[in-house]
Amino acid sequence: MSDSLRYSRKHMFLHWIIALLVAVQFFFAENMGAAFDAKLETASGGWTTGAAFHAILGASIGLLMLWRLMIRRTTDIPPPPAHAPDLIRTVSRATHWLFYAILIAMPVAGAIAWFSKLEWMAEVHDVTGKVLIALIVLHIAGAAYHHFIGGDKSVIHRMIPR
Ligand code: HEM
Ligand code: HEM
Structure with missing residues (x-):
C-alpha cells in the first residue's frame, strides 16, 4: 500500500x-x-492518588489531541476509501471530528468541575464520557465493517504502520 x-x-x-x-x-x-x-x-475531601492520576492523564490526552489537531490541519491525510457510499463518508467524518471535539472538551469540563465543585459541569463531563463510548463503539464497528463485510481490507491499514 x-x-x-x-x-x-x-x-x-x-x-x-x-x-x-x-x-x-x-x-x-x-x-x-x-x-x-x-x-x-466532606470538608476533608480533595486530591487522592486516583484523582491526581485521572487529572494528569486526562490533561495529557487533551494536550496530545491539540497536537494531533495541529498535525491534522497542516498535513495531508489519505483520501476517503474509494467506493465508500456518501452516507458512510459523512458518518465517518462526523465521528472523527466529534472525537477531536470531545477529547479536547472533556479535560476542560473535568477541570472546571473539580476546581469549582460544579455539579452540573460534572454532569456534562459524565454525559460526554458516555457519548465518547458510543463513538468508540461506532468507530470500531465501522472499521470492522470495512474489513470483514464491506470487503475493503485496506481501510484498517491506513492507520497501521507497515
Ligand atoms: C479525555 C480526558 C478524560 C476522560 C476520558 C475522562 C473520563 C471520566 C469518566 C468516564 C468519569 C466518570 C467516573 C465515574 O465512574 O464516576 C470521570 C469523572 C470525573 N473526571 Fe474525568 N476524564 C477526563 C479528564 C479529566 C480531567 C483533566 C479532569 C480534571 C481534574 C477530570 C475530572 C473529573 C471529575 C471531577 C470527575 C467526577 C465527576 C464526574 O463523575 O463527572 N477528568 N472522568
Ligand atoms: C480497535 C480500535 C480502533 C481501530 C481498529 C481504529 C481504526 C482507525 C482507522 C482505520 C482510522 C482511519 C480511518 C480513515 O481512513 O478515515 C481511524 C481514524 C481515527 N480514529 Fe481510530 N481506531 C480505533 C480506536 C480509536 C479510538 C479509541 C479513538 C478515540 C479515542 C479513535 C480515534 C480516531 C480518530 C479521531 C480518527 C480520525 C483521524 C483523522 O482523520 O484525523 N480510534 N481509526
Whole structure:
C-alpha cells in the first residue's frame, strides 16, 4: 500500500497512544468519581492518588489531541476509501471530528468541575464520557465493517504502520 494512502507515522503514533490512554482513563475513572463525591460531601475531601492520576492523564490526552489537531490541519491525510457510499463518508467524518471535539472538551469540563465543585459541569463531563463510548463503539464497528463485510481490507491499514 502506497504511503499516500496511509496516515503519517506521527498521526498513527498519536492515534494508537491516545486510544490506549483513553482506555486506561476509563478503566480507572471510578477513583476520580469517588474523590469528587468525597470533595463535595466532606470538608476533608480533595486530591487522592486516583484523582491526581485521572487529572494528569486526562490533561495529557487533551494536550496530545491539540497536537494531533495541529498535525491534522497542516498535513495531508489519505483520501476517503474509494467506493465508500456518501452516507458512510459523512458518518465517518462526523465521528472523527466529534472525537477531536470531545477529547479536547472533556479535560476542560473535568477541570472546571473539580476546581469549582460544579455539579452540573460534572454532569456534562459524565454525559460526554458516555457519548465518547458510543463513538468508540461506532468507530470500531465501522472499521470492522470495512474489513470483514464491506470487503475493503485496506481501510484498517491506513492507520497501521507497515
Ligand atoms: C479525555 C480526558 C478524560 C476522560 C476520558 C475522562 C473520563 C471520566 C469518566 C468516564 C468519569 C466518570 C467516573 C465515574 O465512574 O464516576 C470521570 C469523572 C470525573 N473526571 Fe474525568 N476524564 C477526563 C479528564 C479529566 C480531567 C483533566 C479532569 C480534571 C481534574 C477530570 C475530572 C473529573 C471529575 C471531577 C470527575 C467526577 C465527576 C464526574 O463523575 O463527572 N477528568 N472522568
Ligand atoms: C480497535 C480500535 C480502533 C481501530 C481498529 C481504529 C481504526 C482507525 C482507522 C482505520 C482510522 C482511519 C480511518 C480513515 O481512513 O478515515 C481511524 C481514524 C481515527 N480514529 Fe481510530 N481506531 C480505533 C480506536 C480509536 C479510538 C479509541 C479513538 C478515540 C479515542 C479513535 C480515534 C480516531 C480518530 C479521531 C480518527 C480520525 C483521524 C483523522 O482523520 O484525523 N480510534 N481509526
